[in-house]
Amino acid sequence: MSQKETVGRPDRHQDDDGGDGYDQARFTDGDRYEPLLSEKNSHEVAVDTELPEELTRDSLELPALSEPELARHYTRLSQMNYGVESGPFPLGSCTMKYNPPFTEDIAALPDAAVHPGRDEETMQGTVGVLGRLSEYLARIGGMDAVTLQPPAGAAGEYTGVLVAQAYHEQNGEDRTEVLIPDSAHGTNFASAALAGFDVVELPSGEDGRVDIDALAEALCDDTALLMLTNPNTLGLFERDIDEISEMVHDAGGLLYYDGANLNALLGRARPGDMGFDIMHYNVHKTFATPHGGGGPGAGPVGVVEELAPFLPTPMVRETKDGSTDEGDTTGELSYELYEPEQTVGKVHGFLGNWQVLVKAAAYIARLGEDGLADASAKAVLNANYLAEQLDYDVPFGPFHHEFVASAEQDAADVAKRMLDYGVHPPTTKWPEIVDEALMTEPTETENRRTLDQLATAFNAVAREDEDIVEAAPKRTAARRIDQVGAARNPRLSWHSLEE
């Protein structure tokens, strides 16, 4: 690389509005923020193995960098990324709470690293953690049995839909429809379709909740399931849940709880007590496991007793001589894996996202029921406090752990400009029931100082001229990215950059 190519960009942060941003000593070349691994150094090696030549490739070309170069590469990449420890992250519906690092230490214990193909007698520790987490989740959700196998929330939805399908089939019923409110997460629709169901969309009522009349009209002999998020994506509790439950069950359908918003209800209300038959838990949201730049998460599924025989295999249970007393670490713990009688089979190749599950179990044990209830109380208080500070209309309420504000500017632009104020913006333009939606979930782990900082960012943007907002962001690692252009001409690997 020539000297010219490696000099920095002194103009980088001397932006239009005079910001003199902080730019830690680092260089970039003219047209890239950080060269790709392959652009730093690449090497082609001939493949010569004991296998016959016709079974092998001739050569392999990959990046070839020294360890210090790699350490710097990924460190520099990390410096262009925003995590929960970088600042507040009120991304609605994603519950970006602080992730206590001690759970990382537990997941990294050498004893936690086992192969899933072992007999359960030789991995009682792993199976014991799974058994304990199943039990915790069952109590928290008011469910009778919990599978930990689904590797994400959407996988949990899919598993729940499969369970409902199997249940109806066993009753000799061919129910082909799943009802989903228009304000639901996109995954609900996709998960129902993946299992082969027809999706019937329910319009929301004027108050943002389920429209009881529309529900009554949609329910029929074909109804297999109603999928609900409660509180819903507007943060509203479905007050008519008793009536909804009765209507769905009278029609012969089942009721599904999308656990994305469970963080609002811990210790205060349980889906099982509201008449839900099936639910999934987003442990990466509610139980504080880190989101890892998109995953892994885990989406355990709880069901009422009548549906337990249909859960995926294997399930974990305590054996007769076992003991799961709280805090018991010395007793003769004993767990076994078993196949439920009418199991829907497998939804993950092995036992699910083990490392995520063990972190969630440790988090729940740390907080205990009082800590969990307090988490929800603070999550709801924080959302209400933040909303109170904002110069934005919040059309629907009373909301719980999240609210949807309405921007007078383009919500996506507002989000981009908030980046310049050093905070992560909310989810934008969804749910569509609110104009220019800013779906905001501060979570319980932010304190008043941080919430005030967030409010300052929101309100500053609301007062700014359109041209400044539309030109944002200016103080981020990259300027606004042309997503339409990127989609029009997809370049998905470094090979495609050479073309």
Next chain:
Amino acid sequence: MLETVGVEREADLFDIPESVAFDGTLNIESRSERAVTREFELLLDHNDDLVELLGRGHYDHYVPSLVNHLADRQEFLTSYTQYQPEIAQGFLQALFEYQSMLVELTGLPVANCSLYDAATALGEVATLATRVRETSGSHVLVPEQMQAGKRGVLENYADGAKLSVESYPMDDGAVDIDALGAAAGEATVLVYAESPTVRGVVEESLSEVAEIANSNDALFCLGSDPVALAILEEPATVGADVVVGDAASLGMGAAGGMGLGLFATRDEYLRQVPGRLVGAGEDESGRRAYTLTLQTREQHIRRERATSNICTNQAWVALRAAIHAASLGPDGLVELASDCVSRTTAVADRLDAVPGIEAPVHDRHHFREFVVRSDRPAEAVAEDLTDHGFAVHAIDEHLLQVCVTETNAGAVDAFVDTLEVVA
């Protein structure tokens, strides 16, 4: 804060009807961080200290310390899906580099930035196969020897797409080409084969498999993993339309089965790809920048017509796999893979010399693992091995399966000695 909001207690903020309010106990007691850590240490200590010679879809390769330290940087670990690419360039670039390495390894031009695991990736291919085909079909064909979990997941996905899953026979651990040819027909939408197979066999007739799939207007999906792909024939060259597998063989080690769904395919199926794709574009300053792209395939936009229901994926595992691959470099990765062939041959030869043992059962080339026949019942041999500190698979009445990587190679001498006692 309560005053600002205008309530006396937090409880007043909840709009929950009394009929469904919870007033019982969850019976979960809070413990200190120190107590929880100690409790989990003791609980996990109930895992027996075994040398695992286990594979069958989940592999334990040594993960360099560098991978842990870099991937655990909070900016990576605690971030989420890159909805705001301007503050997520680091992760996006790392995922773009991951996709690029898979393109190099598979020879296919499109790789997504992760699915959950090999099993769900294969399931997604079944649904893709129905979408890209002009005429409807009725079934997918899979090898009779297949990891049970993978087959189970596939059956669920296939069922939702109104497809059945049917097996074709294997001949000495590899595809029986004549039998596959006879089994495939107009109603076949997808032919799945693996190399290495679940039994570690390196498949020798992948081009013939591709031909059978092609001639029936079916997709050919190849199952493999990034370590094996470092040396095996390029999937694109043998005619694979899609490659799936568990890419966590790099970056994770033994992780209780937690995986990383690898998915790569041809350009023509780009708009049918499940999961997230990272693309390169430009920012306002004209510099190259990365973003999630072609999102109209995805559930948050397309809902029930999306190519998949996946949202949260395994991005952080993909980051780990990429760092691991980069730290090995082409020389290291090819060496690692070559060892998976030569070491396996050497260990099989040693086991074959043990009275009462035949290894490998299949007269084929092997990668990382192989099947062993025992005169004594396999379950009994496996149990005795466990008592001596070794875990192996018992896969049939007289068949065991043994997997050897650099992480357990040091225990092979002791394993052979033990087998001489218990075989």
